[in-house]
Amino acid sequence: MFDKLVESAKEKQGRRARRLFLATGAVYAVALVALGVATIIGFNSALAEEYDIIGCMAPPVPPGPAPQQAPSQLNLKQAAAPRFEPPKEVKDPPKVEDIKVDFGGMRREMIAGAPPTSGFGGRGGAPPTDDPPPPPPPTPTPVAKPAATPAPDKVVRLTSILTQGRVLRRVQPPYPVIAKQAHIQGLVQVQIDISETGAVTNVTLLSGHPLLREAAMQAAKQWQFIPTELNGQRVRAIGLLTFNFTLN
Numbered sequence: 001m002f003d004k005l006v007e008s009a010k011e012k013q014g015r016r017a018r019r020l021f022l023a024t025g026a027v028y029a030v031a032l033v034a035l036g037v038a039t040i041i042g043f044n045s046a047l048a049e050e051y052d053i054i055g056c057m058a059p060p061v062p063p064g065p066a067p068q069q070a071p072s073q074l075n076l077k078q079a080a081a082p083r084f085e086p087p088k089e090v091k092d093p094p095k096v097e098d099i100k101v102d103f104g105g106m107r108r109e110m111i112a113g114a115p116p117t118s119g120f121g122g123r124g125g126a127p128p129t130d131d132p133p134p135p136p137p138p139t140p141t142p143v144a145k146p147a148a149t150p151a152p153d154k155v156v157r158l159t160s161i162l163t164q165g166r167v168l169r170r171v172q173p174p175y176p177v178i179a180k181q182a183h184i185q186g187l188v189q190v191q192i193d194i195s196e197t198g199a200v201t202n203v204t205l206l207s208g209h210p211l212l213r214e215a216a217m218q219a220a221k222q223w224q225f226i227p228t229e230l231n232g233q234r235v236r237a238i239g240l241l242t243f244n245f246t247l248n
Helices: 002-042 045-056 160-165 177-181 210-220
Strands: 155-157 167-169 186-194 200-207 228-230 233-245
Touching: 160 167, 160 233, 177 210, 186 210, 200 210, 210 233
Parallel strands: 155 233
Antiparallel strands: 186 200, 186 233, 228 233
16 A cells, blocks of 8 residues: 555656646747747848848959059160271371480379389489488487396305314303303304404304303404405305303
8 A cells, every 4th residue: 555655646746747847848939939029020121131232242352553664665876887097198207306205204104003203314224203312210229238236245154163264363251150150051152244354243142051142142253264255256154153161
């Protein structure tokens, strides 16, 4: 019994759908018919005729190129044929003696590339010219000779042995009293500058105790040496002196 109720409900729904479809189709059909009738009634015959006239009109033909003018013919005149004229006879030709040619007035400018001249009587076959004489050559500028650069003074370095061998006068330094009381002894080495005459011009301390330095430097300034020569000329020299301070 339940199955029969379900089938009857489905049949009712199917019938209702078919009815709705038919009613919708009838409404659309009526609307389309009414639209067609209104279009036919509202159609304007005048507009239709104007549309037909415009459609029948052909597009304008574009203008063609301008016609070219034919070139005018040139009036060519035929050249006259050359005529032969016989040479004229000279009855009385002039004598060679009567012909005078002024070579001085001739100008060689008529010949291309030739320099102007006033005649042919120049020395050595060269024609004289009227050009002004060339200017004298410029006086050479004297070149100043650079002044001779004086050669630097040459200095000869002497070893301690050579310095002792060239001594003319020795001066032994006195023993400082303070150093003797303090029982200080040792070596003091100094560097001396010897002039061209052999005298000591400068003393530089190299090593030694502070209490012994002054006595050694004062004694070194009083030494005298044989002048040092190089290539026959006296030169300055640098030597070394060593003083030994010992307690007896």
